[in-house]
Amino acid sequence: MFGGPGGPxxxxxxxxxEQxxxxTLKxxxxxAGVLWVSPIVFHFIKRQF
Known part of the structure; x- marks a missing residue:
């Protein structure tokens, strides 16, 4: 990809x-969202049983 004549x-x-x-930020x-929500979800599921 970058080895061609001229290059990008x-x-x-x-x-x-930038892309x-x-x-990466996305x-x-x-x-981060999954890590923040997962303990709440696990706690909720645990309470159901």
Whole structure:
């Protein structure tokens, strides 16, 4: 991908890095949400039985 003649322009490289950073933040938010909600869910399920 980056080994070709010329390679990606600086602008394309910047866009790729921004997209990667955004995706990483999105994933971190989802993981944090799951970790925050899971004890509440487990406690609720435990109380049902």
């Amino acid at each position: 322009s600086g602008e394309d490289q910047k866009k790729l890095q 990667y950073a955004y995706d 994933l971190a938010g989802v993981v």
